[in-house]
Amino acid sequence: xxxxxxxxxxxxxxxxxxxxxxxxxxxxxxxxxxxxxxxxxxxxxxxxxxxxxxxxxxxxxxxxxxxxxxxxxxxxxxxxxxxxxxxxxxxxxxxxxxxxxxxxxxxxxxxxxxxxxxxxxxxxxxxxxxxxxxxxxxxxxxxxxxxxxxxxxxxxxxxxxxxxxxxxxxxxxxxxxxxxxxxxxxxxxxxxxxxxxxxxxxxxxxxxxxxxxxxxxxxxxxx
Amino acid sequence: xxxxxxxxxxxxxxxxxxxxxxxxxxxxxxxxxxxxxxxxxxxxxxxxxxxxxxxxxxxxxxxxxxxxxxxxxxxxxxxxxxxxxxxxxxxxxxxxxxxxxxxxxxxxxxxxxxxxxxxxxxxxxxxxxxxxxxxxxxxxxxxxxxxxxxxxxxxxxxxxxxxxxxxxxxxxxxxxxxxxxxxxxxxxxxxxxxxxxxxxxxxxxxxxxxxxxxxxxxxxxxxxxx
Amino acid sequence: xxxxxxxxxxxxxxxxxxxxxxxxxxxxxxxxxxxxxxxxxxxxxxxxxxxxxxxxxxxxxxxxxxxxxxxxxxxxxxxxxxxxxxxxxxxxxxxxxxxxxxxxxxxxxxxxxxxxxxxxxxxxxxxxxxxxxxxxxxxxxxxxxxxxxxxxxxxxxxxxxxxxxxxxxxxxxxxxxxxxxxxxxxxxx
Numbered sequence: 001x002x003x004x005x006x007x008x009x010x011x012x013x014x015x016x017x018x019x020x021x022x023x024x025x026x027x028x029x030x031x032x033x034x035x036x037x038x039x040x041x042x043x044x045x046x047x048x049x050x051x052x053x054x055x056x057x058x059x060x061x062x063x064x065x066x067x068x069x070x071x072x073x074x075x076x077x078x079x080x081x082x083x084x085x086x087x088x089x090x091x092x093x094x095x096x097x098x099x100x101x102x103x104x105x106x107x108x109x110x111x112x113x114x115x116x117x118x119x120x121x122x123x124x125x126x127x128x129x130x131x132x133x134x135x136x137x138x139x140x141x142x143x144x145x146x147x148x149x150x151x152x153x154x155x156x157x158x159x160x161x162x163x164x165x166x167x168x169x170x171x172x173x174x175x176x177x178x179x180x181x182x183x184x185x186x187x188x189x190x191x192x193x194x195x196x197x198x199x200x201x202x203x204x205x206x207x208x209x210x211x212x213x214x215x216x217x218x219x220x221x222x223x
Numbered sequence: 224x225x226x227x228x229x230x231x232x233x234x235x236x237x238x239x240x241x242x243x244x245x246x247x248x249x250x251x252x253x254x255x256x257x258x259x260x261x262x263x264x265x266x267x268x269x270x271x272x273x274x275x276x277x278x279x280x281x282x283x284x285x286x287x288x289x290x291x292x293x294x295x296x297x298x299x300x301x302x303x304x305x306x307x308x309x310x311x312x313x314x315x316x317x318x319x320x321x322x323x324x325x326x327x328x329x330x331x332x333x334x335x336x337x338x339x340x341x342x343x344x345x346x347x348x349x350x351x352x353x354x355x356x357x358x359x360x361x362x363x364x365x366x367x368x369x370x371x372x373x374x375x376x377x378x379x380x381x382x383x384x385x386x387x388x389x390x391x392x393x394x395x396x397x398x399x400x401x402x403x404x405x406x407x408x409x410x411x412x413x414x415x416x417x418x419x420x421x422x423x424x425x426x427x428x429x430x431x432x433x434x435x436x437x438x439x440x441x442x443x444x445x446x447x448x449x
Numbered sequence: 450x451x452x453x454x455x456x457x458x459x460x461x462x463x464x465x466x467x468x469x470x471x472x473x474x475x476x477x478x479x480x481x482x483x484x485x486x487x488x489x490x491x492x493x494x495x496x497x498x499x500x501x502x503x504x505x506x507x508x509x510x511x512x513x514x515x516x517x518x519x520x521x522x523x524x525x526x527x528x529x530x531x532x533x534x535x536x537x538x539x540x541x542x543x544x545x546x547x548x549x550x551x552x553x554x555x556x557x558x559x560x561x562x563x564x565x566x567x568x569x570x571x572x573x574x575x576x577x578x579x580x581x582x583x584x585x586x587x588x589x590x591x592x593x594x595x596x597x598x599x600x601x602x603x604x605x606x607x608x609x610x611x612x613x614x615x616x617x618x619x620x621x622x623x624x625x626x627x628x629x630x631x632x633x634x635x636x637x638x
Binding site: 229240241244300303304305306314448 | 500
Binding site: 065117120121123124127128131132136137140141143144145147148149151152155156158159162163165 | 382389392393400423434438445449
């Protein structure tokens with residue numbers, strides 16, 4: 001399984017290189033924001049993958065508590081680690097993009113705020129896993145955090161929404177224009193697909209590694 | 224009175240009695256809250272910021288931090304002599320056990336909040352007056368929310384080595400929505416704004432409480448039962 | 450193993466039946482029929498013995514919990530120590546209180562996990578005598594121990610668990626001396 005994961009990841013990385021070329025050479029430069037806008041092609045797909053990873057952790061958690069299948073727990077852990085990486089990418093590309101465009105490093109817009117929380121929830125989830133040694137207990141506890149976290153997301157969203165409607169915000173350029181010219185849209189879509197492949201590749205690899213670790217532990221205990 | 228409720232109250236009463244005897248957590252939390260307020264007081268420049276702008280935030284940050292200190296106690300008491308096993312052995316529905324712990328925790332955190340409030344008005348020269356009933360109401364709503372999640376997480380964290388570190392890391396993201404809502408409502412209350420401006424936030428708090436108290440009650444069994 | 454029987458742990462495979470009923474979670478009636486005594490007392494260090502036992506009685510939904518608690522402590526010879534807290538009691542006395550707590554709801558089955566740990570000869574004798582009486586009154590007992598001599602005479606059946614498998618399960622016959630070599634062989638000593 002590790003090998004399959006590595007192949008997928010390698011494909012994804014090749015795809016990523018292609019995206020870089022595509023974004024830098026072949027996609028037009030956005031008029032108002034200039035070349036810096038191109039980080040958008042990394043930022044948005046990374047955010048998408050982080051949220052995808054997070055939702056899957058939530059779903060796997062709920063299913064685990066119902067079915068008690070260790071594979072679900074292993075998947076949740078793998079997805080959380082990969083999700084953490086992607087949300088870190090999103091959180092670093094966000095400010096890098098924001099500074100030249102808006103002159104500020106950070107803004108509490110819905111997407112950034114949500115990803116920040118998802119990042120912290122991942123940290124908590126993985127921290128808890130690291131602190132609990134019994135595998136069954138670790139699986140149960142992680143599942144509880146996964147479910148609670150999944151239900152927190154709508155509340156974060158609601159809070160941000162309420163905050164913005166009741167607080168007049170300074171007019172800022174929106175990170176993604178509502179209507180993109182076709183070349184930009186296609187680059188974005190391609191990038192998103194590549195990132196999804198990367199996600200699948202990384203998660204498969206990580207899952208495979210975790211499985212291999214467990215099998216090795218069992219062999220050592222039995223021997 | 225239904226059995227579950229009676230059991231929950233018995234458990235809560237036991238917790239409160241045990242804590243009143245040893246008083247360790249309550250004292251730590253109260254002292255901590257007072258210290259935090261003092262730090263905030265000295266950290267601000269009274270000529271630049273009026274008290275009411277910052278007041279609500281300061282109050283709720285203090286409450287949140289003190290709650291964290293108090294929450295660690297909840298399941299620590301059950302580690303003595305494996306008392307938790309004694310509870311789990313008995314025909315006590317896990318939801319009743321959770322409710323009992325929740326009520327006891329609410330009593331503790333509530334006490335810390337109610338003692339901190341007059342200190343706050345003292346340090347920050349804020350007059351509560353007409354805002355008081357509303358303030359107590361929003362304190363109750365927000366506290367129920369984050370204490371219920373805090374109860375679940377402290378049940379998990381207490382089994383690990385770094386409980387005092389893990390609990391905040393897990394809990395803080397969950398405290399943010401009720402904290403934001405509470406701060407918004409509190410600052411409006413203190414400024415004498417009309418109720419209509421707070422409705423959205425109050426509804427968020429109520430919804431949060433309903434969702435998470437129910438959910439925590441349901442998943443509690445997964446935390447304590449092997 | 451005992452935790453499984455007590456309903457504190459859930460089996461990953463198979464089913465556990467106590468008194469003819471499956472021990473599925475939440476089966477209040479079955480839980481009421483089981484008592485557990487381990488080397489941990491399940492007592493709260495800062496509550497008095499009376500408060501501890503009254504609380505335990507409440508957990509089992511018993512009527513007049515306070516009276517039952519006082520009576521149970523009396524029977525355990527702790528009637529004059531109702532107001533003391535476990536924090537200040539000796540191990541022997543705490544064990545007595547723990548036994549009283551384990552039996553307060555009059556279970557039909559008592560599970561014991563190394564109950565003689567840390568007890569002096571007097572306390573151990575007292576426990577043995579207590580168990581003997583109760584066995585006579587129809588209490589079912591499962592006692593887990595590594596020190597066979599402590600409980601040999603109480604037993605009607607003997608079971609040996611080796612690496613998660615039953616290595617022996619038979620009526621207890623004869624003296625411990627005859628069984629001991631076989632036992633040592635089974636556990637690979």
